[in-house]
Amino acid sequence: MRKLYGDVFLIKLGMMPIVVVSGSDTVKKVLSKQGEHFANRPEFYSFSLLANGQSMTFSEKYSEAWKVHKKIMKNALRSFSKEEASSSNCSCRLEEYITAEASELVNSMTQLAANQGSFNPLPLVTITVANVVCALCFGKRYNHHDKEFLQIIELNDDLQRLSGAGLLADFIPVLKYFPSSALNELKKFIRALNDFIAKSVQDHYESHNENNIRDITDALIQLCSNRNTVDKHQKLTDEQIIITVNDIFGAGFDTISSGLLWCMLYLLKYPETQDKIHKEIDENIGISRSPRFDDRKVLHYTEAFINEVMRHASFVPFTIPHCTTMDTTLNDCFLPKNTSIFVNMYQVNHDPTIWKDADLFIPERFLDEAGHIDIKV
Incomplete structure (x- = not known):
C-alpha cells in the first residue's frame, strides 16, 4: 500500500480512521522533528483497561505533567545503571541481576539439551526475563518453581495472548457493551496483574529505607519523598508510582523475550x-x-x-499507536487533532x-x- 499511496495514507479499521506513516524521513518527523504534534495515544478501549486507564505509556495525555512523570521514571531507571549505581546507595545493580539470570538460563538449557536433545526455549527465556524484571522492580528474585512467580508469568502470558490478538472494541467501540468472553478474560487478567503490582508497591512503602535503595520501586519512592524536590514543584502521587512500576514491569516481558528468541532463531539459521x-x-x-x-x-x-x-x-512491525495532539500537517497532508497514527517500522527497516x-x-x-x-x- 505504501508503494501505491506513498508515505502517508489513510485506512479504516472498523469505525476507526488510521493514518499509516512510512518512509524514514516521514517517520523521523512523527517521532522526533514534529514529535510534540504526535505525542498522544489514541483512546483505544484496551488502553483504558491498563493500569486503571492511567498508564503513562498507553493512556496518560501528553502534557507538562507527563514530561515530569517521564523525567522521574528515567531518573529512577538511571539509578540502576552501572555508572550511577556505583556511586549511590543502591544495594544492587541491573547488571548483577542480568548476569545471574543469564547463568541460570545457560545451565538450564545445557541440562535440557543433555537430557532430551531438542527443547523449546520459550518457557526458560520467559522465566529468565521475568526474573530480571521482578528483581529490577521489586528487588526479589524468584525460584523458577515458585508458585507466585509462575502465576505472574501465566497472567502475563494470558494478557499478551489476548491483547496480541487485537481487541475489536478498539476499532468498533460499541462492542465493549456486548458480552464477550475474551474481553472478560482480558479484564480479569489485567485486574489480577494490577493488584499484584499494587500490593508489591505497598509492601515497599512499609519497608522503605532511604539508606538502602533496593530496586526501582524504592528509587521512585525516594525521588518523590517529602525530603526530595522533583522538578521544584511537582512529584508523583502514590497512585502514579504504582502506575509507573506497572509500566516498567509490563514493558520488560514480551518484547525482550521475543527479541532473545529471534536472536536464537537467527543463530540456528x-x-x-x-x-x-x-x-x-x-x-x-x-x-x-x-x-x-x-x-x-x-x-x-x-x-x-x-x-x-x-x-x-x-x-515489532509498528510502534505503539500515536495520536495527534493538535491540528497539524505531515508531508502537506492535513491531520486534525486526535488522528490515530500507525508508524510502519517494518517498511523503514x-x-x-x-x-x-x-x-x-x-x-x-x-x-x-x-x-x-x-x-x-
Missing part, C-alpha cells in the same frame, strides 16, 4: 554467524567470567548481529533505498572497514 560471535567472545572475554556491559565496546560483531536481527526480523540487499540478513552492514560497529548506518 546462520551457523557461520554463530561461529563468528563465539570467536569474538572467546577472544575478548574468555570463559573465566561472564560478559559485562563494559564489554560492548569490544564486541563489535556481536552488537552488529543484534542490530541486524532487530532490523531484519522487525518483530526493509527500505531498499536505505539498506542494500534489504531482504538479506547481513550483520556486516553495521560494521565499518575496520570491523567496528558503525551506528551511523
